Amino acid sequence: MRSITNSVEKYISIFNIGLQNTFVYRWNYFLRALFGLIPLAGTVFLWSAVFKERGAGLRGYDYGSMIYYYLLTILVSNLVTPTEDEWQIAADIREGQINALLTKPMSYLGYRFSIFLSSRLVYTLVTLPPIAIIFLYFHKYIT
Template identity: 85%
Template structure:
């Protein structure tokens, strides 16, 4: 594999994505609004229960959602599935397949460039949120945890990319993949731990969820 040509694709992806940096910034900013609802919801839950919930207290639950927002912004693609589906539907993929280049590696290069720009643009508002909720944050003291965290985030990004790529492949058989994408992402939101921590669910349900890729994306 010639790395140089995919590096060129990566650079082009950076330039194209950076044009929409303010769009990404506003998307990330308004994407934080549900956090306010989450804070009020769990505040009411813990006040009603008067104690913890499956090993979580109010502080650890807020910390969990802060980390979920951070990881989600780092790994979740923006419009990759729609772009791949458009390539297939409009026949643009034919020109790419006839070139000495892997279409999978081509799309992966664009995905990584998009994640880099999106992370760069969205981290400032997320950092502000972390500072605001700093009383709920407990940073690990072991440096190895930070290394493993980076590795885990990279692996989660690859899982997310391959899910996105697989969904886009349905465009070979059906004209519009919107319904399939929204159905899968709805399951992903629920089964990936974005709605609530997975380990508060019954152990039998957790055992089933461990066989699904969503379990390893955010949780």
């Protein structure tokens, strides 16, 4: 039982390091989130123009439904898609740090997963309020 607790404690420590790492680069994180809104704005304007031109729905979809669907796909994609993990793994290999990580009494996959979870937690906490406001605005299009 003690070995399971020790194992979990290792990954909790790594998770906390990942949280601290995210906060160190908070300005980059904020700018990335801000610039992530550009495709959303482009999509909103595109579908707005399409539906204004047509004056009607498009194959059973209306403007709000399309925007809601797009928001939902962005949210799910950002929650499950690893960000920069492939770059970090490549950097670990290139800089020789992977050797040190592989010789430690922990799983490299568990290490990466803990870092991933910490960044997703911060992402979720930062984006949940604006996403909730947008979803509430388009709530009438939920079927």
